[in-house]
């Protein structure tokens with residue numbers, strides 16, 4: 079704790095206690111996010127060592143409204159102290175007094191039956207090093223394992239587990255002495271973990287013991303924040319095979335403990351390798367952000383590019399090994415719906431308020447609020463427009479003879495919800511109607527899906543220029559482009575051959591051709607023909623992986639000194655630039 083904080087400690091505590099969120103802010107909740115993607119934060123308690131060091135609480139949560147308030151102590155120009163508070167709205171927030179069981183019940187419990195039914199469920203935990211990711215994930219993994227094996231979930235299933243960690247571009251098997259494994263895409267476009275060991279536990283104890291064994295193999299190196307910090311992303315994949323419906327796709331439950339994100343001041347003592355490692359981690363977290371947001375928007379628009387939100391969907395899952403491994407979760411071409419939960423872990427202490435703000439800001443960016451649009455009008459050919467009532471009628475008329483019982487297949491669901499149901503779960507529900515054979519149930523599933531896909535394709539095809547703007551990575555990378563030197567224009571960011579200063583980045587934004595401000599038209603024409611541009615410097619911002627534009631630092635750069643276009647995008651909420659990977 080610095081001297082300034084020490085001097086103003088009591089005043090800080092009193093101001094935090096007296097903090098009242100502004101009326102406007104408490105109203106501005108950004109709407110609810112989609113039910114398929116839930117974003118939560120967990121504030122861990124102060125540890126005994128932190129209490130001993132007189133640390134104070136700097137984050138408070140308001141669980142009823144989903145807000146976390148972060149309070150920083152600022153020094154005003156006149157030397158006096160002032161409280162600077164920032165509020166972040168998430169789907170759920172858990173305070174220091176809440177247990178892992180609370181987090182499990184609110185965030186993870188719905189993921190388990192979804193994967194059991196044949197769906198894809200993923201939990202990500204991320205945050206600053208030492209913020210409680212590993213602590214939370216390991217407890218949530220145990221609770222999920224117990225639920226999976228308890229025998230309460232319906233149907234016959236085999237459960238398999240594999241666990242691996244990703245360090246930079248390499249993957250290591252955590253159930254096989256950290257032997258190297260290779261992540262490859264097979265001929266069907268599925269991500270395969272070549273040479274990974276998969277265990278087949280039959281009891282909760284066995285499953286938990288595999289999870290614990292895998293954790294003991296995590297690569298760790300000391301950081302200034304946490305002595306046993308994890309420097310890798312750890313992925314535990316539980317695969318659930320449906321023995322009742324043989325051709326049903328396997329359910330998948332991914333539990334991902336992401337490597338700690340570190341801010342600049344934590345990386346001062348790193349050597350070159352550690353700096354690279356940190357950079358790789360930050361890049362993969364940035365890619366993950368784009369993928370989670372893209373997928374959530376896609377789910378919300380049901381994969382149809384009929385509005386502006388869908389136009390901006392970009393899921394660059396091939397840009398990092400982590401998202402490549404999780405291809406099932408992110409690939410827009412896949413036809414399986416996913417449920418995703420993200421747990422942003424933060425420390426409660428005032429000294430770490432800055433990094434905690436970054437973590438919560440990242441979490442807020444992942445939330446995709448449901449648009450307050452009017453529901454689409456009913457159309458008999460578009461299942462996603464069907465209410466529960468119209469769905470019930472459609473099932474009764476279209477499920478063949480004997481008819482599938484609509485109250486068993488879709489007791490509460492509407493059209494959108496039934497289309498999202500994993501195949502295994504759909505078929506299992508159909509089989510509960512007497513005299514329905516597996517072939518009958520499968521044919522009925524295919525009938526609904528054909529209608530759903532046809533309606534999606536028809537709607538996407540209508541506004542063709544809009545749907546083509548949806549960028550699955552494959553399509554984006556196939557676009558023919560002229561050399562960047564022929565496409566130079568204001569606002570383009572380029573990598574230049576020479577650094578601005580010895581320690582700065584090599585990126586600059588093109589502002590205008592040199593001579594654009596000449597009054598004399600002839601002189602202007604002449605100098606603009608020289609292919610030299612006034613450019614502004616781009617420099618690294620405080621937030622990991624974010625960049626700023628410096629209009630104070632400009633210079634003229636010739637085209638031949640520019641190496642390549644750099645794709646960056648402006649992020650309005652944080653007011654920073656981020657690399658588009």
Ligand SMILES: Nc1ncnc2c1ncn2[C@@H]1O[C@H](COP(=O)(O)OP(=O)(O)OP(=O)(O)O)[C@@H](O)[C@H]1O
Pocket residue numbers: 121122123125205206207208209210211212213214304306307308309336337338339423
């Ligand atoms: N909710 C909690 N209650 C009590 N102690 C906690 C809680 N969360 C974390 N801790 C403790 O805080 C310390 C750091 O937690 P943990 O190792 O899980 O951090 P981490 O975010 O995984 O760090 P890294 O990224 O560096 O691995 C550990 O001693 C852990 O036991």
